[in-house]
Amino acid sequence: MAHTAPHPALPKMRSWLFAPGDSEKKMAKAAASNADIALLDLEDSVSPENKPAARAMVAEQIAESDNRARLWVRINPVSTEDCIADLAAIIPAQPGGVFLPKAEGAADITQLHHYLTALEAAHGIPQGRTLIAALVTETAAAMFRTGDYAGDYPGKARLAAMSWGAEDLSAALGAREQRGPDGEYAHTYELARSLCLIGASAAGVAAIETVQPEFRDLAALERRARGVRAAGFRGMLAIHPAQVDPINAAFTPSEGELAHARAVVQAFADHPGAGVVAMDGAMLDRPHLALAQRLLAEGQ
DSSP, X not given: OOOOOOOOOOXXXXXXXXXXXXXXXXXXHHHHSSOSXXXXXXXXXXXXXXXXXXXXXXXXXXXXXXXXXXXXXXXXXXXXXXXXXXXXXXXXXXXXXXXXXXXXXXXXXXXXXXXXXXXXXXXXXXXXXXXEEEEOSSSHHHHTTTTTTSSOOTTGGGEEEEEOOSHHHHHHHTOSOSBOTTSOBOXXXXXXXXXXXXXXXXXXXXXEEOOOSOTTOHHHHHHHHHXXXXXXXXXXXXXXXXXXXXXXXXXXXXXXXXXXXXXXXXXXXXSTTOSEEEXXXXXXXXXXXHHHHHHHHHTO
């Protein structure tokens, strides 16, 4: 049986700014920022004893917003009781989506989908409106399942993005270091980044780069953001409002890029049915056309 459904309209996903769900001040700053998505957190940044109060604060922040579609919530993993409590508190306020940590394959998306479906029905919310993004490399088991998110399964139409993380994975592995003296990730974490990117591509969703903890080094942030965008990522997580503008700039196509993409599309339009066209002394084939069309879509 097929479980596909029309995909809800997707927001821009260049920048995702985290804010602790137990801080009204930080949530308000995130909501007022230039971030494409303000990510209100009920998981790692909130202590267990503060979670009940944080749920109420997050729901209030969403309910008072005039643009709920860009307010998302990082909930607790589906394997925990906190997940149900999170969803019961926030879904009536109608956030744009939920960010699922420690996801371990399509089965977790399906389980979350069933929870969302029941809560949407109970509160008169259109079925499928609440989108899902998944953190897909935070446990050892998750690393083997990054290809599971492709295919047809209940909840697939909700899945809009996949991201990765190094902190929880390193804790799961008992690793003392994630990066070498040059600041670059060690092989295991580069593998996690690659598996997220490839898995997201297979699933047809946006790949989102993980955070840069050194929030004051904006030059390094911009270099990294431009590098991962060139590799195929569509956006990046942020932990400080100062990181938002450099991330947005890095993931926004330049006028030069857009002009070149339009020229590629036009070159193929001028030669209908051609598999290869010549432009500026180079031979371009159909993958070049697909890349140009994707870039133009990103620039809208």
